[in-house]
Amino acid sequence: MKALILVDLQNDFLPGGALAVPNGDAVIPLANQLQGAFKLVVATQDWHPANHSSFAANHPGRKPGEVVQLKKRSQLLWPTHCVQNTHGAELAPGLMRNRINKVFKKGIDTDIDSYSGFFDNGHQRATGLGEFLREKKVKDVYVLGLATDYCVNFTALDAVELGFRTHLVEDACRGVNLKPDDVKNAIEAMKKAGVIVVKSEQLLTGKGNH
Helix, strand or coil: CEEEEEECCEHHHCCCCCCCCCCHHHHHHHHHHHHCCCCEEEEEEECECCCCCCEHHHCCCCCCCCEEEECCEEEECECCCCECCCHHHCECCCCCCCCEEEEEEECCCCCCCCCCCCECCCCCCECCHHHHHHHCCCCEEEEEEECHHHHHHHHHHHHHHCCCEEEEEEEEEECCCCCCCHHHHHHHHHHHHCCEEECHHHHHCCCCCC
């Protein structure tokens, strides 16, 4: 069984959002097309409380992009984004929903960020995604979404770690690229960990039904 994982396709990560990923909206049509090639589709959703400690606004005098120590862990500070029950946290309006089997929320714990769709950054709390995929007898996962160098990267690395054969649908992702080579380095790190990089075209043409 193969599953498609749609990572954080939410308003705040799209152009005009609080933490817009450049050209993030370009992945939505591909995400919609690819859903038709899979029997199982899941989505992740950043779902932060307003007082989340990764928000620069919750650290007086600090700005997004600065790094603080939280629970002995370095935390990059972000603009306030994907706050629970706000428009910014909603899945993108253009995203097809009828094939999404389940949505897994992450980043719920005030004190620790959660880039991966499987665990928080300290691997203390699981979202339930891993167990869900195992129950469904999934062997292969295909990951796409936002952003390549953060949530997509960490989701793919955790998927490998959990024993799934993991594929990155490279052209259906976009990155933040805070530093010019962040996306390139993230893709290299994923490859090194065993992630197979594919293009959406390969999944949409002549590959049979996933």
